[in-house]
Amino acid sequence: MNIYNYYLKKISNLIKDKSKDLGLSELNGLKNINLETPPKNFDYDLSSNLCLVFGKNNNLNPLDLANKIKSLLLEKITDFKEIEVAGPGFINIRLSEKALISIINEIFNNEEQFGSKKDNFSYNIEFVSANPTGPMHIGHCRGAIFGDVLSNLLEFNGNKVTREYYINDYGNQIKNFVKSVYLRIREIKYKEKFIDEKDLYPGNYIKEIAQKIIKKNQSNFKSFEKNYEILSQESLKYSMEMIKSDLKKLGISHDSFISEKTIVNSNTVDKAVNKLKNNNYVEEGYLDPPKGEEQKNWKKTKRLLFKSVLFGDDINRALKKNDGSWTYFANDLAYHFDKVSRNYDRLINILGADHTGYIKRIQGAVNALSDNKVNLECKVCQLVKLFKKGSPFKMSKRSGDFITVSDLLSEVNKDSIRFMMLNRSNDVELDFDFDKVLEKSKENPVFYVQYCHARIQSILRLINYNLNEKKVINESKIGFNKFEKEIIRKLFEWPKIIKISSDKYEPHRIPFYLYELSTLFHSYWSKGNEDNNYKFVTNGKIERPSVLIIMNLILIVLKSGMKILNVALPNKM
RNA sequence: GCGUUCGUAGCUCAACUGGAUAGAGCGUCUGACUUCGGAUCAGAAGGUUGAGGGUUCAAAUCCUUCCGGGCGCACCA
Secondary structure, eight states: OOHHHHHHHHHHHHHHHTHHHHTOOOOGGGGGOOEEOOOTTSOOSEEEOHHHHHHHHTTOOHHHHHHHHHHHHHHHOTTEEEEEEETTTEEEEEEOHHHHHHHHHHHHHHGGGTTOOOOOOEEEEEOOOOOTTSOOBHHHHHHHHHHHHHHHHHHHTTOEEEEEEEEOOSSHHHHHHHHHHHHHHHHHHHOOOOOOOTTSOOOHHHHHHHHHHHHHOOOOOOOHHHHHHHHHHHHHHHHHHHHHHHHHHTTOOOSEEEEHHHHHHTTHHHHHHHHHHHTTOEEEEOOOOOSSSOOSSOOOOOEEEEOGGGGTOSSOEESBOTTSOBOHHHHHHHHHHHHHHTTOSEEEEEEEGGGGGGHHHHHHHHHHHTTTOOOEEEEEEOOEEEEETTEEOOOOOTTSSSOBHHHHHHHSOHHHHHHHHHSSOTTSOEEEEHHHHHOOSTTSHHHHHHHHHHHHHHHHHHTTOOTTSOOOOOOSOOOOOHHHHHHHHHHHTHHHHHHHHHHTTOTTHHHHHHHHHHHHHHHHHHHHHHOGGGOSEETTEEOOHHHHHHHHHHHHHHHHHHHHHTOOOOSOO
8 A cells, every 4th residue: 555645645635625715726736746755854654745836826825725734634634643834835744543553454464465556567578688699797687687676576566577588699790609619619629720800709608519519419510501500509509598597597587588580580570661661761861971980991872771860869770781681770670560569568678788879769660660659668777897895806707708697696696696786776887896795794785684684583583473473453552662653654665666666667776775674673673772661572572562563564575675676585694 | 079878975876756954885983782683773074966057936856058977879789
């Protein structure tokens, strides 16, 4: 239950009913009024700007209006126990304990569902989509976790999510990759020296793939061309196995793998381009040479272009290469045509920072291909910088000249990686500090949140508490103290955090929130060290019911939160 | 040059998407363990939110002009 929405609705309806009495003729501002938790220093549960908004719209003094509304609310909404008018015209509301208890009981009833928006949309989220030419590197890792947690979050809200991986198994990079494998095979079989040309892949993993292929196949591998089909099939297979295995270790598994090659071979490109042609989104035209660096090989030729300018792109984009074959973009466009045809409610792509410039054309393409019915949302994950002992760090180059996910996983566990990768907004660069992530202290947010959970579990063990018992408050009066009230207010915000995170596709708010919640608990707990009245356990028992209530509530939220993040929540540490 | 994104305390970042006295962690300084997990907690200091202008009752947040950093600017993928 989102109490802000709940009470906001009550208040709005009341104001609509009583607008004449209040002297309000202009109710347009209704959508601008909000209800939220007041700033820290105010000992109230709710706060609203409504008098400021309506005061302005109706040319009334907000303070006068606030006083009128105050009496109205107190009279009509029994859940409101006290109201103060503060600052320029905010109203702060304190809920009755009865109301608090009934909200809490509702949370206990909902348990893991507490906070869920109970939506019912179908999503397709494309993420990772790393080229199958080698193992995953650190850059992919952030987007992978982001996409996975966003998926979990949307599922938590009742949606159906397809996690999709687009395999770029077509084109020159793949040819070079397969050629690299071939040359390594020749190296192993015939002691031919592997010449490290610019477009080839030298990494050790290529040797491993070569070994596997040799073992499995009788061919003498004399001819590259004759063996190409089997080579490419096998190389791609091993490459994807590597990637899938890395993803699995990170706790990620995709529901759907779509191959570029299959898209190309199925004529989808022609279909998609025809669709664009019919709607006049395509033209034959010329492109200017690219700005920035000097281009030596630039030839001005007439080419088939997608009019992405119509969708806000800088220039129109080529669909065909000079040799008449389709561009990567044309294939991708076809892939998105396929996506559109699968009728999802919403499409999301998670991209790396280096693909920012690509967004407008592909969004334009989706608009054009869906007759402007489908929007593609693109979320960009900025770079990850690795640090060790405070300075930038380059990891082993065992697998090529990049830092791989397996390297990372050999030093840091999956839970820490996941939490840390999300502990920052996706559009900000992220410093990933090895020392911090391995530390068992407050500096390591994963640990801090896990510790909060372990501590609660430990207390419950101490009193032999039965966690499976149905929780419900039967008392009509509990008498929450100020620490507990603060925690309860924080807990009430959980549905709101979920809402914002999922509406804006910003899952990083969840780790932040969990950390803050943990802080409140640790703080409350420690109060018992200086003041016996605040001790949780006396003589092996918890005597204040409020303490048990708080701990159970925190457990509910920690569990759903960490489940969304897919990070472990140990009972003991 | 164009596009995009970011700029908040000494450092790393939040700020409920326009609200009240801009908050955390680290670092610095001071304090708290004979009993519930001190792997923690309490307190202090630290800010012209890069700069200027504008919109608004209200701006870190929106608009605008600069300044600075990242990323991108192929017929690659």
